[in-house]
Amino acid sequence: MSDLTKLTLDAALTGMANGEFSSVEITKAHIDAIKDAGKLNAFITDTHDLALEQAAASDARRAKGEAGLLEGAPLGVKDLFCTTGVRTTACSKILGDFTPTYESSVTANMKADGMVMLGKLNLDEFAMGSSNETSFYGPVINPWRKDADLVPGGSSGGSASAVAADLCLGATATDTGGSIRQPAAFTGTVGIKPTYGRCSRWGTVAFASSLDQAGPIAKTVKDSAILLQSMAGYDAKDSTSLNLPVPDWVSACGASIKGMKIGIPKEYTIDGMPKEIEDLWQQGMKWLEAAGAEIVHISLPHTKYALPAYYVVAPAEASSNLARYDGMRYGLRVEGENLNDTYERTRTEGFGDEVRRRIMIGTYVLSSGYYDAYYLRAQKVRTKIADDFKAAWEKCDAILTPTCPSGPFPVGHKFNDPVKMYLNDIFTVTANLAGLPGISVPAGLDANGLPLGLQIIGRALDEETVFKAASALEDAAGFSAKPLKWWG
Amino acid sequence: MFIAPRVADAKDWITTETGDWEIILGLEVHAQVASNSKLFSGAATEYGAEPNSQVSLVDAGMPGMLPVVNEFCLEQAVKTGIGLNAQINLFSRFDRKNYFYVDLPQGYQISQFEFPIVGEGEIDIVPIDADGKVGEQVSVGIERLHLEQDAGKSIHDLSPDETYVDLNRSGVCLMEIVSKPDMRSPDEASAYVEKLRGIVRALGTCDGDMEKGNLRADVNVSVRRPGGELGTRCEIKNVNSMRFIRQAINYEARRQIEIIESGNEVDQETRLFDSVKGETRTMRSKEDAHDYRYFPDPDLLPIKLEQSFVDRIRSEMPEMPDARKARFMEAYGLSEYDARLLSGDIDMSNFYETLAKGRDAKIAANWMLGDFAGALNKGGIELTDSPVDADALGGLIDRISDDTISGKIAKGVFEKMFESGDSADTIIERDGLKQVTDTGAIEKIVDEVIAANSDQAAKVADNPRLIGFFVGQVMKASGGKANPKAVNEILKAKLGL
Incomplete structure (x- = not known):
């Protein structure tokens, strides 16, 4: 066989x-x-x-x-x-x-x-x-x-x-x-x-x-x-x-x-992107065209704000979602001198660098005084990005x-x-x-x-x-x- | 920013060597929704269950668990909002309030921060002081009502170095009812809580049981010169009886006045009330206040209510205490004072209406608010646990009305009923308390009394008021059982009056 x-x-x-x-x-x-x-x-x-x-x-x-x-x-x-x-x-x-x-x-x-x-x-x-x-x-x-x-x-x-x-x-x-x-x-x-x-x-x-x-x-x-x-x-x-x-x-x-109708967003061409990826994308358009699709050029104008908005919203939610890992009910627990010390030791030892980094970013962007500037603004960007796509679906x-x-x-x-x-x-x-x-x-x-x-x-x-x-x-x-x- | 235009009645001012002060009070009342399951999980909410026996995976904050809103709880919040004459918000939202504690398994409490389900409302209260003196009616503004999860319970006193956690309460649905700073005295604060309790109990949205912590208040206290600039407030957490509310306010107001009078400033802080010592003490200062990092809970969709849903609840609203009071005055001819006392609480009202049915409404009210209320108070017994129910008390009143016993004898019968739980008829029969209405028997006693007091009898013609003396003698001789009306008539005839 x-x-x-x-x-x-x-x-x-x-x-x-x-x-x-x-x-x-x-x-x-x-x-x-x-x-x-x-x-x-x-x-x-x-x-x-x-x-x-x-x-x-x-x-x-x-x-x-x-x-x-x-x-x-x-x-x-x-x-x-x-x-x-x-x-x-x-x-x-x-x-x-x-x-x-x-x-x-x-x-x-x-x-x-x-x-x-x-x-x-x-x-x-x-x-x-x-x-x-x-x-x-x-x-x-x-x-x-x-x-x-x-x-x-x-x-x-x-x-x-x-x-x-x-x-x-x-x-x-x-x-x-x-x-x-x-x-x-x-x-x-x-x-x-x-x-x-x-x-x-x-x-x-x-x-x-x-x-x-x-x-x-x-x-x-x-x-x-x-x-x-x-x-x-x-x-x-x-x-x-x-x-x-x-x-x-x-x-x-x-x-x-x-x-x-296949939309090609102009904002997805970015500086420093290898030419072979650009070429593959062009090839993709040709393939789809050959299969009977129509290529239309579109714009998703808020694309450049997507990544920063994502790296505000995702860590914000993560900082709260990961609060339950506190060493109290399951998983790792590192005993400390008191409750707060136990929390700190458990979470310092239990989470890796990247997770800790995102928890800190998320905690920061939700803090009073920063919420509007980061979290709220990121949510507004999110709405704009959804609107960009809605407009695009008119064309493709x-x-x-x-x-x-x-x-x-x-x-x-x-x-x-x-x-x-x-x-x-x-x-x-x-x-x-x-x-x-x-x-x-x-x-x-x-x-x-x-x-x-x-x-x-x-x-x-x-x-x-x-x-x-x-x-x-x-x-x-x-x-x-x-x-x-x-x-x- | 809070404004507090109303100035307290002068009788409520606190006067010290430096002059007068008034107390500004705002309350946050937590009322546990009378629901069989929790706000976001199917776990049971029964009081007094074995620790950690009513905990779902959601309540314990297990990985990957998600909340699903209990629609029954939404309905109770809307109902309560209507009962508070408040704005029902068709759009509301759940937010996360983030902080770490052992009894908060998710690391956040799901609450409503920016968009509560119920907005502004207003209720009327009538304060009554310690001597039972009725004050002026006061309107208290409701700022909002929102839904939130309760936390679990930390138990620190089972072990010297361990804290035990019971998550049975974790996730139980609370309504937080926030007042405007519209109260000016402990009596008003107490009347406000009593009124809220009456409303939620009439609606059945909360059982109002303060002993079990199902209704508890955070009291915001500040002091100022009458009508002057607002002072710094302190919040006293989780006060769970009417008496403690009064005590905590009295203590806290005086503490703040002393601080100001000694040239210092009141620190904005959260305080605890120690009911043993009768004082408040610091729980956490403003510097220690958490930054709760509120944000919309992404696990839950916003709550969008249909107007028809709200209309349906409105059309099914039961009678509220204010309407009931008006009806009691109208239908039973009660004074406003009696009507208020009898209409405030649904159990009390139902008891009264059962009692008054087919009987003299005023006599029924007098009995309930008199001997009956006194006996309950004395024994510290809840109305629902009373050994004498409305039918039994009615049975006693019936025996007065049909002249089987006198009102005076009835008081003794009631005491025995309350002690033994026996019916009035059983006690009257057993103790032979039946009123003597047999005129022959009464005539015999009258003759004996006149014979024994012949010189007094001779003076009656000149001094008719002496008849009272004879009535007393006859009643005494009959052991109180002679019908006073018959005694009077026979005496008058025999003495030629």
Whole structure:
């Protein structure tokens, strides 16, 4: 039998449906691959025994004709999603060996659809980072390599790396400012952040509540549609969850884009962007045009304020969301001389530098006397950015941009320069600020043979158009490169 | 900025060697919403449960947990707002108030800061002093009513070096009702809280139980020369009885006056009332005040109420204490004073209306506010725990009305009823207290009394007032049981009056 780990999710589901192999077989193949890939540091908690039990149970269900949407598919789960009985860390020391008694709504949906969970995936601590270097469990290494170890992007670096290295058929991820799309671009995978409210946030460790949104990282656009179809859905336990049915996104993949208007925002050309990214973007326009779409030039005038606004709003919410990690009820506790001392020691030792930096920024921008100048102003910018998009939708149906202003960079390269690191998110944060769906599709390789991605942003609730355009891009790009297996 | 134009009645001034002072008071009352589940979780709210037995994942601040607003609580807030004659805000919002403490699992309290669910309103109060003297009616402005979560409870006295935390209260829904600085005396503050209590209890939105802490007040106190510049205020936290409210204000006002008179300045601070020592002391100074970093809670959508929802609640409002007072005066012919006392509290009103039904309303009121209220007060017994209920008390009044016993005998019967819980009939029967109306028996006693006091009897013709002496003698001889009316008539006939 050929290597089952090379299959797409779609092909694997079909293979199991046709009785070509069982879930136990494909799960075992992935477990072997994971055991071989310790150097990538993608998984931080293995649940292999559990996975084999789930796979056997899945095969039994399939035998009875009760196959769900993800029946028997071995997948990875970002360690930000709480999983019953399985340690959940958010890759922070402060959570210690916290083991939830509850299952996040997203993973519960996937389990109900037959998912087999291989383990929990590494991420930037509390999803704060763009390189997966802030994890308490060490950096994730990109399976794509050039001379030195490269970062896989972040915060969903473990998810992206694992999918790119064929350690799982797909993975859950979350995106607050680009944490799905940027790692997908850095690893030659597909990642979609749906409309805010499509996926329940219940049971997912919060970073910035008004921006956080779950989504998948997958090998193909269709795989990402299958995964999102399972993850999404209304949840009364999340007040910001959208009470709407989940459309049939899988069918949208591969549908014609004839007559679709694709907007090209002039503000997404920035100084210092490598020419090969500019060229890839031009190529993307040509591909979509060739597939029958019409290219229209648009303006999103407040784009330049998006990144600063994001780095006010996200830390502000984070500073409050992370207050519950105080050493009192679960996780790490470092005893001090009195209550305040215990708080200080616990939180100083429990949080890494980047998390502490953002808590301090967030605390500062919410402080009396600074609230209006920072937080309130950032919220106004947010409204302006949403208005920019509303105006754009008068002229186009979807927007094409590069996913990131650079390709994957070496580990340690930007780690001590937060501002440079934050610039990674410049093309992705706008979709979070406006709550819009955005997908990254691998579209080409740079001069070093490393993957680059293009992003499609759509109207709120119009993932359908996003999947159509992304499929067209995927077909035209014909991206089939895989990293050389150097790690095992 | 607060303005406080009304100057207190001179009787409420505090006079010292340097002159007169008046007290400026504003109250923040926390009323726990009578809801079976918490504001943002399904956990139960029952009082007195085993510690930490009513705590959901949300209340414990577990990772990834999200609040979902309990719509029943919104409805109670709107209802209370209407009861306070206040503006109902169709748009309101929940904000986070951030601070660290062991009994605050999320590290923030979800409250309403910028956009409360209820805006300005007004209620009328009538202060009554310690001697029961009724003062002038005063209007007290309501600044706002907002919803918020309660914190858990820190227990410091179970161990010398550990603090225990009970999260049962964590997340319970509170209404914070903020008044304008419109009160000028402890009596007014007390009347205000009493009035609020009457309103929330009539509405059923809060049980008003101050002992359980379900209704408690933060009292803002400052002093000034009558009508002069406002002074610096201090906030006394969590005062949980009417008596303590009066004591805390009296102590605090005098403390502030002493500070000013000794040439110093009052520090703006938060203080605690020590009910054992009867004094207030510093909890935290202005310098220690938290910067709460309020911001809109991103886990919750703004609350947008439909006007039709508010209209529906308005149309279903029960009778409020003021309306009830007017009705009691009209329907039962009560004085304003009696009507106020009987209409303020819903349990009291219901008791009275049961008692007055089919009986003389004034006699019913006299009994309730007289011997009955006295017995409850003396025993420190709540109306709802009274050993004598409205039907039992009515049974006693019925025996007076049908001349089975006299009003005087009835007082003794009532005392026995209150002690034993037995009915009036049982006690009258058992102790043989039935009034003697048999004229033959009374005539016999009258004859004996006249015979024993023949010289007095001879003087009656000249001095008719002597009849009182004979009535007393006859009643005494009958053990109080003779019907006084019959005694009078027979005596008059026998003595030829």
